[in-house]
Amino acid sequence: MxxxxxxxxxxxxxxxxxxxxxxxxxxxxxxxxxxxxxxxxxANAGSLHAQIPHPEFVSLGEDWARAYAPTIALKQASLALWHELGAELGPDLEVATKGGLLVAAHAGQMRDIARKGAIERAAGLAVEMLSRTELLRLAPYLAEDVGGGAVCPVEGKANPxxxxxxxxxxxxxxxxxxxxxxxxxxxxxxxxxxxxxxxxxxxxxxxxxxxxxxxxxxxxxxxxxxxxxLEGFPIQVNVTERAAPFMDHLVYYASGRLSLKQAQNGTLLIGGGWPAARDAASGRLSLLPQSVAGNLAVASAVVPAIAPLRLVRSWPALVNGTAxxxxxxxxxxxxxxxxxxxxxxxxxxxxxxxxxxxxxxxxxxxxxxxxxxxxxxxxxxxxxxx
Ligand SMILES: Cc1cc2nc3c(=O)[nH]c(=O)nc-3n(C[C@H](O)[C@H](O)[C@H](O)COP(=O)(O)OP(=O)(O)OC[C@H]3O[C@@H](n4cnc5c(N)ncnc54)[C@H](O)[C@@H]3O)c2cc1C
Missing domain, CATH: 3.50.50.60 (FAD/NAD(P)-binding domain)
Known part of the structure; x- marks a missing residue:
């Protein structure tokens, strides 16, 4: 060897x-x-991200975001490669980039979204602020009471x-x-x-x-x-039964951890980094029911059509994390x-x-x-x- x-x-x-x-x-x-x-x-949720993650922007702040911003160029270059791979290795990879939507629960969150967008644009990422009306026109499947948001057109999904x-x-x-x-x-x-x-x-x-x-x-x-x-952090993802295609964006929320997308087969992948459990002695991972419930509640609040869908599977896995x-x-x-x-x-x-x-x-x-x-x-x- x-x-x-x-x-x-x-x-x-x-x-x-x-x-x-x-x-x-x-x-x-x-x-x-x-x-x-x-x-x-x-075991991941298949999101193709380009933007700075919103929960970390809020919790870690602008200085962290500026230090993180060079990563955006790598993510954008990777997205370009994803398209090449999709063309070369075949449609099975299900590479699709119809845009990522960061949804505000209320107008008060638009300031944070704008501050983050300014750092992203300075790093070369196209991000556009959307009023509530513009957002609902783009994504009529969102809850009517959303407060506006932003779109990052290069984001999307692939099949992990x-x-x-x-x-x-x-x-x-x-x-x-x-x-x-x-x-x-x-x-x-x-x-x-x-x-x-x-x-x-x-x-x-x-x-x-x-x-x-x-x-x-x-x-x-x-x-x-x-x-x-670097550590392994236990987090979990959920997938619903199939639904007729109704959303092609990657959706995030400014009021709770969420990454949400509809896969090509119609299932909804619901994640966003909700914690799972790890047994200290055996290292064995298990689901936290409160994370399942919390994640589904956030998803249904943002996209009401998810609420009646049955949950098919949830699973935990370790994500590689650095501070x-x-x-x-x-x-x-x-x-x-x-x-x-x-x-x-x-x-x-x-x-x-x-x-x-x-x-x-x-x-x-x-x-x-x-x-x-x-x-x-x-x-x-x-x-x-x-
Ligand atoms: C639940 C969940 C959801 C996620 N969602 C997303 C998402 O939507 N979008 C996104 O971009 N990222 C997401 N991530 C993160 C992403 O999945 C990881 O960052 C990425 O897969 C890491 O890839 P990797 O090849 O570095 O590691 P891994 O895929 O973990 O592969 C490392 C491999 O190394 C092997 N290995 C370890 N030690 C040894 C050894 N000593 N000898 C031989 N082999 C060894 C392991 O068995 C493993 O197969 C998510 C992660 C999780 C857990």
Whole structure:
């Protein structure tokens, strides 16, 4: 299993990186401890985001939002890649970008939405304020008493059950190797450069390693004594029975956590980062009934047609989260050949650009972005996770 580049993690970040490396003619082996798409990439709500998340804008403030704003360029570039992937890998990915609507519950919230929009526009994102009348004209399915909102035309959705497997198939077709059921256990640095990765299937010699282990990326970084203050946060998503198509936007709410969209098969995906539970001893995830109820109540308040629909399924999963919400991308200073490929919180959206950037860096080319805000160097003085 020796390789030039060993990619750890078979989620969207790892699969996209494998595909890009193989297309660049670089030898790549991806190992996944479980099965492809077993982590957040196959359990997320399928939103393709571009805007600054509203709840965090309100709770963390404008300074945080300005520091986060360079991430918008990455998300926009990723959205462009999503369209290319949709065209190349087929309609199964269900890539559609009919716009994201941030809905205010009352006129008093329009000020926050406008302040956020100003930061987004300064970062190059098209965001347009909408009066209540304009919003209801665009989205007649919204509750009549909404207070107005904003539209971000580039946002949308894709199918998380299909995207990573499709990227992985494309990676293999381009020459990458993928091994499922292979866990990385430890990493040693070799004297002359490169690494020996100890895996559950034996040692692998690798010239470079890409840490695309999602919520487990801090543990993989720790194998080399590298600090990466990233955690897995348990959150949950709900899906309803099918309904005739009536909404094609991605909908957010300024008065409660919500990401809402109708999938191509008619089901409504209702999420927004509501907490799930994790058993401290076993690590086992379970649903929080109050999160299910709260999330559905918010969704029905914004889109009344949801209220009579039956809930078909709810599930918890771990999202990879960093405190500053910014991606962590690039080679770790002082550990040549060890790369981090983490797009937290909204990493389904970010997967394609993570793969492109990592492959460009590994190929020694300019990825075309100022990556300083996303450098692993920002954690140089953080403690290594216990
Ligand atoms: C419920 C939920 C809803 C979400 N909704 C959205 C959304 O709508 N839009 C959006 O953009 N983002 C969303 N996200 C976030 C998004 O899903 C993640 O940020 C993204 O999928 C992370 O991709 P990844 O490839 O980095 O990690 P993952 O998909 O978690 O993949 C990492 C893989 O690494 C493997 N691994 C870990 N350690 C090892 C090891 N030692 N050896 C081998 N393999 C290892 C794991 O088994 C896993 O398969 C959501 C997340 C959750 C949980």
């Amino acid at each position: 020796d390789t030039d580049v060993l990619i750890v993690g078979g989620g969207i970040a790892g699969a996209a990186t494998a595909r890009e490396l193989a297309r660049a003619g670089i030898d790549a082996l991806l190992i996944e401890q479980a099965t492809l798409n077993a982590g957040a990439s196959g 059950l299909r995207a990573t497997p499709a990227l992985a198939r494309a990676a293999v077709a381009a020459g990458a190797r993928i091994r499922q059921g292979v866990a990385l256990l430890a990493i040693e640095r070799r004297a002359g450069g490169g690494f020996i990765a100890q895996t559950s299937q034996g040692p692998v010699r690798a010239g470079r390693i890409v840490n695309a282990a999602g919520a487990n990326a801090a543990a993989v970084a720790r194998m080399l004594g590298v600090p990466l203050p 500053d919400w910014k991606p962590v991308l690039g080679e770790v200073p002082g550990v040549p050949g060890f790369y981090i490929a983490v797009f937290p919180w909204m990493g389904f959206t970010g997967g394609p650009i993570v793969g492109r950037i990592l492959a460009e860096l590994i190929a020694g080319r300019d990825p075309g972005f100022d990556l300083r805000p996303f450098s692993p160097a920002r954690y140089a003085h953080s403690p290594v996770a216990a």
